Amino acid sequence: xxxxxxxxxxxxxxxxxxxxxxxxxxxxxxxxxxxxxxxxxxxxxxxxxxxxxxxxxxxxxxxxxxxxxxxxxxxxxxxxxxxxxxxxxxxxxxxxxxxxxxxxxxxxxxxxxxxxxxxxxxxxxxxxxxxxxxxxxxxxxxxxxxxxxxxxxxxxxxxxxxxxxxxxxxxxxxxxxxxxxxxxxxxxxxxxxxxxxxxxxxxxxxxxxxxxxxxxxxxxxxxxxxxxxxxxxxxxxxxxxxxxxxxxxxxxxxxxxxxxxxxxxxxxxxxxxxxxxxxxxxxxxxxxxxxxxxxxxxxxxxxxxxxxxxxxxxxxxxxxxxxxxxxxxxxxxxxxxxxxxxxxxxxxxxxxxxxxxxxxxxxxxxxxxxxxxxxxxxxxxxxxxxxxxxxxxxxxxxxxxxxxxxxxxxxxxxxxxxxxxxxxxxxxxxxxxxxxxxxxxxxxxxxxxxx
Amino acid sequence: xxxxxxxxxxxxxxxxxxxxxxxxxxxxxxxxxxxxxxxxxxxxxxxxxxxxxxxxxxxxxxxxxxxxxxxxxxxxxxxxxxxxxxxxxxxxxxxxxxxxxxxxxxxxxxxxxxxxxxxxxxxxxxxxxxxxxxxxxxxxxxxxxxxxxxxxxxxxxxxxxxxxxxxxxxxxxxxxxxxxxxxxxxxxxxxxxxxxxxxxxxxxxxxxxxxxxxxxxxxxxxxxxxxxxxxxxxxxxxxxxxxxxxxxxxxxxxxxxxxxxxxxxxxxxxxxxxxxxxxxxxxxxxxxxxxxxxxxxxxxxxxxxxxxxxxxxxxxxxxxxxxxxxxxxxxxxxxxxxxxxxxxxxxxxxxxxxxxxxxxxxxxxxxxxxxxxxxxxxxxxxxxxxxxxxxxxxxxxxxxxxxxxxxxxxxxxxxxxxxxxxxxxxxxxxxxxxxxxxxxxxxxxxxxxxx
Ligand SMILES: Cc1cc2nc3c(=O)[nH]c(=O)nc-3n(C[C@H](O)[C@H](O)[C@H](O)COP(=O)(O)O)c2cc1C
Ligand SMILES: Cc1cc2nc3c(=O)[nH]c(=O)nc-3n(C[C@H](O)[C@H](O)[C@H](O)COP(=O)(O)O)c2cc1C
Numbered sequence: 086x087x088x089x090x091x092x093x094x095x096x097x098x099x100x101x102x103x104x105x106x107x108x109x110x111x112x113x114x115x116x117x118x119x120x121x122x123x124x125x126x127x128x129x130x131x132x133x134x135x136x137x138x139x140x141x142x143x144x145x146x147x148x149x150x151x152x153x154x155x156x157x158x159x160x161x162x163x164x165x166x167x168x169x170x171x172x173x174x175x176x177x178x179x180x181x182x183x184x185x186x187x188x189x190x191x192x193x194x195x196x197x198x199x200x201x202x203x204x205x206x207x208x209x210x211x212x213x214x215x216x217x218x219x220x221x222x223x224x225x226x227x228x229x230x231x232x233x234x235x236x237x238x239x240x241x242x243x244x245x246x247x248x249x250x251x252x253x254x255x256x257x258x259x260x261x262x263x264x265x266x267x268x269x270x271x272x273x274x275x276x277x278x279x280x281x282x283x284x285x286x287x288x289x290x291x292x293x294x295x296x297x298x299x300x301x302x303x304x305x306x307x308x309x310x311x312x313x314x315x316x317x318x319x320x321x322x323x324x325x326x327x328x329x330x331x332x333x334x335x336x337x338x339x340x341x342x343x344x345x346x347x348x349x350x351x352x353x354x355x356x357x358x359x360x361x362x363x364x365x366x367x368x369x370x371x372x373x374x375x376x377x378x379x380x381x382x383x384x385x386x387x388x389x390x391x392x393x394x395x396x397x398x399x400x401x402x403x404x405x406x407x408x409x410x411x412x413x414x415x416x417x418x419x420x421x422x423x424x425x426x427x428x429x430x431x432x433x434x435x436x437x438x439x440x441x442x443x444x445x446x447x448x449x450x451x452x453x454x455x456x457x458x459x460x461x462x463x464x465x466x467x468x469x470x471x472x473x474x475x476x477x478x479x480x481x482x483x484x485x486x487x488x489x490x491x492x493x494x495x496x497x498x499x500x501x502x503x504x505x506x507x508x509x510x511x512x513x514x515x516x517x518x519x520x521x522x523x524x525x526x527x528x529x530x531x532x533x534x535x536x
Numbered sequence: 537x538x539x540x541x542x543x544x545x546x547x548x549x550x551x552x553x554x555x556x557x558x559x560x561x562x563x564x565x566x567x568x569x570x571x572x573x574x575x576x577x578x579x580x581x582x583x584x585x586x587x588x589x590x591x592x593x594x595x596x597x598x599x600x601x602x603x604x605x606x607x608x609x610x611x612x613x614x615x616x617x618x619x620x621x622x623x624x625x626x627x628x629x630x631x632x633x634x635x636x637x638x639x640x641x642x643x644x645x646x647x648x649x650x651x652x653x654x655x656x657x658x659x660x661x662x663x664x665x666x667x668x669x670x671x672x673x674x675x676x677x678x679x680x681x682x683x684x685x686x687x688x689x690x691x692x693x694x695x696x697x698x699x700x701x702x703x704x705x706x707x708x709x710x711x712x713x714x715x716x717x718x719x720x721x722x723x724x725x726x727x728x729x730x731x732x733x734x735x736x737x738x739x740x741x742x743x744x745x746x747x748x749x750x751x752x753x754x755x756x757x758x759x760x761x762x763x764x765x766x767x768x769x770x771x772x773x774x775x776x777x778x779x780x781x782x783x784x785x786x787x788x789x790x791x792x793x794x795x796x797x798x799x800x801x802x803x804x805x806x807x808x809x810x811x812x813x814x815x816x817x818x819x820x821x822x823x824x825x826x827x828x829x830x831x832x833x834x835x836x837x838x839x840x841x842x843x844x845x846x847x848x849x850x851x852x853x854x855x856x857x858x859x860x861x862x863x864x865x866x867x868x869x870x871x872x873x874x875x876x877x878x879x880x881x882x883x884x885x886x887x888x889x890x891x892x893x894x895x896x897x898x899x900x901x902x903x904x905x906x907x908x909x910x911x912x913x914x915x916x917x918x919x920x921x922x923x924x925x926x927x928x929x930x931x932x933x934x935x936x937x938x939x940x941x942x943x944x945x946x947x948x949x950x951x952x953x954x955x956x957x958x959x960x961x962x963x964x965x966x967x968x969x970x971x972x973x974x975x976x977x978x979x980x981x982x983x984x985x986x987x
């Protein structure tokens with residue numbers, strides 16, 4: 086497998102005190118402000134920009150599900166966070182999660198178009214269907230729609246959004262002061278969408294944004310999720326534990342993209358990795374062990390039981406998982422996560438306590454502790470072997486884990502010719518090597534003229 | 537009427553190239569970027585902060601209604617705009633409009649809580665019910681809900697939002713690293729709201745924000761609108777043409793607040809004023825005339841006809857309004873605006889052309905051209921005579937109109953002891969002299985302990 090030089094992509098997935106659930110208990114963490122302190126988040130973004138990373142990313146879900154005892158769990162809504170970060174950065178891409186199940190396309194499409202304007206073309210949307218029932222009960226529903234229904238709604242949500250983002254042609258703003266004509270109304274199009282889930286009549290309030298629309302990112306790995314990604318996504322976040330699984334996922338997704346008539350190079354696959362970096366391998370291991378010792382398994386066991394749909398008492402800490410668990414088909418929540426957790430435990434014969442340790446580090450993502458050189462090797466290995474176009478870097482501890490990655494791992498990747506030495510563009514699409522999509526109306530007019 | 541010194545409040549209502557509909561045709565305006573250029577908006581906010589104004593404000597509506605030929609009409613979604621402005625300012629209050637008819641309370645409440653965190657306690661919400669049917673058709677409805685229904689939904693929307701903003705007590709974040717307890721789950725409350733329009737089960741995702749909740753602002757002046765304002769609003773924007781009308785509105789609103797059991801001093805009334813400032817009165821008049829000459833009446837007539845529910849042909853430009861117009865009762869859109877427009881035309885015997893000129897300057901708000909001294913007099917006159925607690929400053933032209941106001945009018949108001957010399961607080965509530973509301977759960981616990 087050969088790559089063009091410098092084409093590896095790196096996204097930093099930022100989460101409060103870090104991805105390890107016990108990270109907030111370390112001395113470097115200020116537990117009272119990690120979840121709501123914008124200066125802390127702006128600083129992390131500047132670090133990522135110093136490392137010339139492609140983008141940063143925030144997860145999101147519209148429900149306070151977790152036990153707040155366990156770890157920092159209050160969050161700010163990510164589109165407003167991105168706007169505040171855009172104001173103090175100039176290059177780093179800015180990706181926010183938003184749910185298609187609990188939003189209206191008109192409101193969300195204009196918010197992302199607005200963030201794209203505010204950031205000068207650096208906005209991305211991680212499209213999720215949201216897999217926890219608590220969210221449904223914050224929006225007047227007794228329970229969440231079925232998995233299938235959520236993805237059907239997501240597809241129509243995307244169709245509406247794409248129409249809205251095309252509703253203003255790029256040259257609709259005329260600004261003819263002498264004639265007193267500000268805009269060309271023939272270039273602002275009412276979309277007239279009437280569908281199963283949505284009816285949306287008008288044009289967006291917001292002129293076409295620098296990237297035409299935000300970068301479309303997706304993060305569900307079920308069958309429906311992969312099909313959705315193959316159809317719409319330009320970057321895909323995924324949790325993969327082994328090279329073989331990651332290769333299979335990678336090939337599968339590219340194949341599906343081809344089936345949708347797309348160039349597979351325009352769908353970038355970014356598996357997660359939770360690096361713990363030390364001056365020596367032993368030091369890195371010791372860092373990771375220290376974090377694992379700080380986990381309180383009681384909290385995690387309750388959540389694991391919820392994922393597996395069993396009672397916490399059925400999960401004695403020093404035994405393996407019970408034999409009779411439901412199959413993925415029976416799961417209406419996060420299907421792919423469920424399968425990943427069960428497979429991991431079975432494959433490695435983990436006790437519940439050990440499984441909790443593994444999930445506590447990266448919630449199902451690949452954890453890796455070692456020297457900067459070893460982390461770079463781990464990244465290059467998957468990249469060279471058809472398992473990834475780039476990585477979702479999920480520091481176990483923040484801010485130090487991101488500093489370590491940027492200051493120690495990035496220079497190695499640059500030296501190896503894998504990663505950029507400078508930003509060559511200013512937009513998120515430019516970082517990922519993706520074109521600004523054509524506006525459907527402008528394209529139709531151009532085709533008309535050509536005939 | 538006596539006031540405490542320095543207690544006048546000033547909000548700057550920012551709109552693209554200014555409130556005069558022809559402002560974008562002046563040389564100072566860059567018509568291609570006024571609607572989407574965040575640097576332009578950030579600069580205006582910094583100007584307002586230089587003038588130590590209480591706040592800036594953005595209008596909003598989820599529909600592209602207007603003819604884009606007429607004037608800059610593309611807008612960015614204001615909550616993300618505020619977040620981007622928060623990042624480059626430190627004191628100025630930040631008020632965004634959002635509709636209760638076309639949002640979900642869970643999403644909106646957390647977004648405002650997030651902006652309050654991001655800005656260190658400077659967020660305000662201009663609560664509107666949205667009075668144009670185009671919006672309904674972007675959200676799956678054939679037409680807008682009736683005026684009454686919109687306000688009923690708005691009241692329940694507020695009740696849910698208030699519960700959500702109280703769902704985290706201020707001291708819910710514990711951060712006990714030694715014990716491994718991040719939050720006190722007894723201080724994070726599922727709200728369990730079940731009502732006519734909304735069912736919302738959980739707590740907010742977002743810890744209590746610096747102001748407890750955003751400042752609540754309202755801008756509807758119909759009977760239902762005033763009752764809603766009297767019950768919930770802490771500041772009220774209103775369009776009033778004459779001192780007598782403004783005094784009546786002021787007294788009426790304060791009386792209604794008392795009926796709701798509130799201290800009338802906690803409901804601030806801010807009429808709009810569109811100042812055009814010149815070195816001499818003649819120069820100011822000439823500025824205003826130049827602007828009026830740049831209006832193209834064809835656009836405005838179509839909109840006026842829509843407001844009045846007649847055909848544009850029924851509005852010859854050089855005749856007065858037709859005699860047989862509907863009464864306010866029959867209007868399901870913006871009731872108070874309708875009445876204001878009709879009364880203005882009848883009272884002053886304006887032709888359609890003249891009426892369009894008046895509305896083109898301030899869309900029904902009081903326009904005033906004169907020297908800085910005369911503008912200060914106009915402000916003081918209403919302030920001293922029980923018509924206002926402050927003003928909604930709506931510069932006819934931006935950026936120069938705001939510069940003129942800040943550099944020329946504010947110093948006069950300061951000299952007269954009416955306006956602050958320095959910010960004395962850092963939050964929007966402090967600027968407006970309003971307390972941080974008590975958290976209902978904390979209050980109940982305190983009362984419990986006291987017993
Ligand atoms: C890196 C990564 C980040 C994710 N972030 C979110 C998130 O912020 N919110 C969310 O609801 N789901 C998130 N997910 C989960 C999925 O997007 C999806 O909602 C869930 O897996 C259910 O889809 P599936 O059944 O197709 O897997 C994330 C997944 C991955 C791999
Ligand atoms: C200064 C001011 C600003 C307003 N801004 C908005 C706005 O941004 N969006 C909106 O839908 N209505 C806005 N309105 C209109 C009212 O809030 C309200 O929606 C409308 O007047 C209908 O309510 P009413 O019938 O009670 O008057 C504004 C009104 C005033 C006075």
